[in-house]
Amino acid sequence: MMSEEPSTRHPRISHVSTSTADIGSDFGSSSSDFAKYIVQFSPTPDNNPVPVQIALEDIDSGSSCKDDESVQTDLRISEEGDALLYKISQPLTRIVKISPIIIALYRILIVVRVVFLGLFLVWRITNPNDKAIWLWFLSVICEIWFAFSWLIDQIPRLYPVNHGTDTEALKAKFESPNPNNPTGKSDLPGIDVFVSTADAEKEPPLVTANTILSILSVDYPVEKLSCYISDDGGSLLTFEAMAEAASFAKIWVPFCRKHKIEPRNPESYFGLKRDPYKDKVRYDFVRDRRYVKRGYEEFKVRVNALSHSIRRRSDAFNSKEEIKALEKWKNWKVKVEEDQIKEPKPSIVAPKATWMSDGTHWPGTWSVPCPHHSKGDHASVIQVLLDPPGDEPVTGLGGDGRALDFVGVDIRLPMLVYVSREKRPGYDHNKKAGAMNALVRASAIMSNGPFILNLDCDHYVYNSRAFRDGICFMMDRDGDRVCYVQFPQRFEGIDPSDRYANNNTVFFDINLRALDGIQGPMYVGTGCLFRRTALYGFDPPDVLVEEDPSGCFSCCYPKTKKRNLATVASEPEYYMDDEEDEDICLIPKQFGSSSMLVSSVKVAEFQGRPLATDQSSSRRGRPPGSLTGPREPLDYATVSEAVNVISCWYEDKTEWGMSIGWVYGSVTEDVVTGFRMHEKGWRSFYCVTEPDAFRGTAPINLTDRLHQVLRWATGSVEIFFSRNNAVLAGRKLKFLQRISYLNVGIYPFTSIFILTYCFLPPLSLFSGQFVVDTLKPAFLVYLLIISLSICGLAVLEVKWSGISLEEWWRNEQFWLIGGTSAHFVAVLQGILKVIAGVEISFTLTSKSSTGDDEDDEFADLYLFKWTALMILPLMIIVLNIVAILFAVCRTVFSENPQWSNLVGGCFFACWVLVHMYPFAKGLMGRRGRTPTIVYVWSGLIAICLSLLYITIKNSEIDGGSFWLT
Numbered sequence: 001m002m003s004e005e006p007s008t009r010h011p012r013i014s015h016v017s018t019s020t021a022d023i024g025s026d027f028g029s030s031s032s033d034f035a036k037y038i039v040q041f042s043p044t045p046d047n048n049p050v051p052v053q054i055a056l057e058d059i060d061s062g063s064s065c066k067d068d069e070s071v072q073t074d075l076r077i078s079e080e081g082d083a084l085l086y087k088i089s090q091p092l093t094r095i096v097k098i099s100p101i102i103i104a105l106y107r108i109l110i111v112v113r114v115v116f117l118g119l120f121l122v123w124r125i126t127n128p129n130d131k132a133i134w135l136w137f138l139s140v141i142c143e144i145w146f147a148f149s150w151l152i153d154q155i156p157r158l159y160p161v162n163h164g165t166d167t168e169a170l171k172a173k174f175e176s177p178n179p180n181n182p183t184g185k186s187d188l189p190g191i192d193v194f195v196s197t198a199d200a201e202k203e204p205p206l207v208t209a210n211t212i213l214s215i216l217s218v219d220y221p222v223e224k225l226s227c228y229i230s231d232d233g234g235s236l237l238t239f240e241a242m243a244e245a246a247s248f249a250k251i252w253v254p255f256c257r258k259h260k261i262e263p264r265n266p267e268s269y270f271g272l273k274r275d276p277y278k279d280k281v282r283y284d285f286v287r288d289r290r291y292v293k294r295g296y297e298e299f300k301v302r303v304n305a306l307s308h309s310i311r312r313r314s315d316a317f318n319s320k321e322e323i324k325a326l327e328k329w330k331n332w333k334v335k336v337e338e339d340q341i342k343e344p345k346p347s348i349v350a351p352k353a354t355w356m357s358d359g360t361h362w363p364g365t366w367s368v369p370c371p372h373h374s375k376g377d378h379a380s381v382i383q384v385l386l387d388p389p390g391d392e393p394v395t396g397l398g399g400d401g402r403a404l405d406f407v408g409v410d411i412r413l414p415m416l417v418y419v420s421r422e423k424r425p426g427y428d429h430n431k432k433a434g435a436m437n438a439l440v441r442a443s444a445i446m447s448n449g450p451f452i453l454n455l456d457c458d459h460y461v462y463n464s465r466a467f468r469d470g471i472c473f474m475m476d477r478d479g480d481r482v483c484y485v486q487f488p489q490r491f492e493g494i495d496p497s498d499r500y501a502n503n504n505t506v507f508f509d510i511n512l513r514a515l516d517g518i519q520g521p522m523y524v525g526t527g528c529l530f531r532r533t534a535l536y537g538f539d540p541p542d543v544l545v546e547e548d549p550s551g552c553f554s555c556c557y558p559k560t561k562k563r564n565l566a567t568v569a570s571e572p573e574y575y576m577d578d579e580e581d582e583d584i585c586l587i588p589k590q591f592g593s594s595s596m597l598v599s600s601v602k603v604a605e606f607q608g609r610p611l612a613t614d615q616s617s618s619r620r621g622r623p624p625g626s627l628t629g630p631r632e633p634l635d636y637a638t639v640s641e642a643v644n645v646i647s648c649w650y651e652d653k654t655e656w657g658m659s660i661g662w663v664y665g666s667v668t669e670d671v672v673t674g675f676r677m678h679e680k681g682w683r684s685f686y687c688v689t690e691p692d693a694f695r696g697t698a699p700i701n702l703t704d705r706l707h708q709v710l711r712w713a714t715g716s717v718e719i720f721f722s723r724n725n726a727v728l729a730g731r732k733l734k735f736l737q738r739i740s741y742l743n744v745g746i747y748p749f750t751s752i753f754i755l756t757y758c759f760l761p762p763l764s765l766f767s768g769q770f771v772v773d774t775l776k777p778a779f780l781v782y783l784l785i786i787s788l789s790i791c792g793l794a795v796l797e798v799k800w801s802g803i804s805l806e807e808w809w810r811n812e813q814f815w816l817i818g819g820t821s822a823h824f825v826a827v828l829q830g831i832l833k834v835i836a837g838v839e840i841s842f843t844l845t846s847k848s849s850t851g852d853d854e855d856d857e858f859a860d861l862y863l864f865k866w867t868a869l870m871i872l873p874l875m876i877i878v879l880n881i882v883a884i885l886f887a888v889c890r891t892v893f894s895e896n897p898q899w900s901n902l903v904g905g906c907f908f909a910c911w912v913l914v915h916m917y918p919f920a921k922g923l924m925g926r927r928g929r930t931p932t933i934v935y936v937w938s939g940l941i942a943i944c945l946s947l948l949y950i951t952i953k954n955s956e957i958d959g960g961s962f963w964l965t
């Protein structure tokens, strides 16, 4: 158990065994069987493919070792052999065609619009409005920029595709008994799941605990799965909530397996509105469900009471400590007075520590922050909450009437590890990217899964089979060129009309799908399955290697800085041990001093390869059965090495955050990290599953939403001014992919032009001028074509992507709202960073605890918190309304009314206002209640109107034609 150590450099390690420990003895008996297979199917030195047909003959001639069970298996194989062989030969992924007619129309319309936009701009430039040249100039500049920004947003969407997966084929290849794998033991690669949390206040531990439970119960071989939670807050509350989750998982996970529960997040499952008994056939389901539901409710109460119980416990311990301190002081005083001994005076006050239940100090952050125990200053903590499971299934016991009956159900749980990296003042901890990199290293040492899935604490597994879908892309032919598989982000708890475009469907269903047809979707921070070696900064396997007939390549890393996977030897055993090459020293320098970490790299590379049974990807494949084998249990040395690599000095003078791992230097670490991989020529895939793979939460109140958008846009500006600007990328980044990344860096700058454009209608209405001289037919025709073509594109996009027109429109509206507020501030912040080096902080988005407000699900939507980001949009709304009223009055009362200018100006002002509508609604707060802002507006408008009336009356009296001058 944990014990306090004064040293800060050597953080505490602890390793608590849980009840899964008894499983260890279980696999002992079977491990010898196992060894046979390993010997038999161990990688051959030349790593040649083992064609399935030949191997089948092997079985028929009785060459493989058989017991009774495998004879039966063989029989089944001969009967179903054909079907199986067929499945095995199938690809794991396929392209699902989008209607070619729609795509053709879509492309034609894009071309048409580009042409007309060009013509329009030429017309505009050659037809200046001499009466108001400034108005004309500003509007033309804005229009040119808009055309440009539309173009770079649009052309990467030329080749949208959908990809589907075949999990049956995956099962056939990796998990059904076949000659290469007689026991049918899963040959799937390991996955390490990373969950990040940073603040127990803003990210309620109950939400995180639910996420963890949904991961632990995922439908993937237990022994291949490990779950790591990174707590940047270092909070005991989170820690204890995770421990509670680990203990509740013992009934939750087998329950999910037994009854095929979906989704496997208890909060969502028990909150489902549909009939829980539908399609459930087992007679004991009702009883089990009732039992588990009760268990969950008790769990929830325990988790919610944690902060209280931690405080009470700490108070009790602290008062004891205080009494002790006082005693000590008294003793000292007596000693000093009576014996005249010189002894240092002990402190009379004990520190206000936060205590763990075992009566030791919590090494992380304390509720009352102290030196070495505050948010940016605490030791590393690694705690194994669930031990790695054994290799063979362990079935549960029968229920005794009170407990659950888990006969025939595998009750093993995946490994669960709590990690809080060391933090010290004076170090840049690099926000989420830093946290992720600490996990990459710790997990390399503790489980070294060749694949890494990362989730934010509020994004849970909604579809328990999703991991398999992701792995299909990785294990498919040429899967070894795939750096990551991104799943769409889907959200829960968003108001039905999605006022602030929180669902972001245009991005997730249009932009990312389209990128999938080029080089792959961007990485968006959560719900992404990575290849570990791609994160390590290796280059994708070379196409050349495939054509290399000799099949031999050098056995060490190349001298150049480039790290090419193809140069890693075919199997780990053959790697690096023949010659002591100086190049090898390069690797520790880049990865840091841990030799365990360095030696894990090649293993992860090897284990991440597709199977070698596929002729086409033969040379790079791993032989079937080469992964199966019991995992070594964690020992002290391993865990202490893991603690070593999460210390804050570990990254000093290494490549972490530069060319290895999550990339530092931007608050949108996600986009940059994905960009770096694409730049190297890796391919990513977009995996849209039914039902959704993962679901998360999003801020639904205006203020939080604006701050989120502000962070994203700031990140984009940071990218624009960094070496990660797409313009600077190498040749391996495809053209349209490059344009798309360029767009990510540029879009915040559009806000400058949006802002200008939003002020143009008031300017034009007040001055009585318009952007053109008079409304000529040419102008109107162009305007019509440009508007109609955008409508047509919207309709076609809606058709091929499956989103709704309303969602498309919300996105348009939010484009303007964001553009006039957050994006603009982001540009200013970004420029400030470049010029003055002002660091940008990562403002966490609050996640409301699920279902805490019973009466109104969307109460948060009406929450109004003032922020300076609202000033500009507010000004724009007021000015446009006033300008319309002003201009209407003026024209009506004028002797020589300029109707065309009025109509033109009003058209643009209305265009601004309809986009701003959701923003205005957000300001007004809750339905029914009239907020003060309405009075403010009414007052303003009334004043303007009366002023107007007086002015007009005066000018009539003067007899002058005031408006015409």
Ligand SMILES: O=c1ccn([C@@H]2O[C@H](COP(=O)(O)OP(=O)(O)O[C@H]3O[C@H](CO)[C@@H](O)[C@H](O)[C@H]3O)[C@@H](O)[C@H]2O)c(=O)[nH]1
Pocket (backbone or CB within 6 Å): 196, 197, 198, 199, 203, 230, 232, 430, 431, 432, 435, 455, 456, 457, 458, 524, 525, 526, 667, 668, 669, 670, 708, 711, 712, 715, 842, 843, 844, 845, 846
């Ligand atoms: O110092 C930090 C800051 C954040 N986080 C974690 O990062 C995640 C994302 O933070 P959140 O406030 O939820 O940001 P969102 O805007 O909702 O997240 C999106 O945008 C981020 C980039 O700005 C990505 O990192 C996220 O994955 C993506 O979902 C959360 O799990 C946090 O716990 C840390 O671990 N350490």
Ligand SMILES: [Mn+2]
Pocket (backbone or CB within 6 Å): 456, 458, 697, 698, 845
């Ligand atoms: Mn989030």
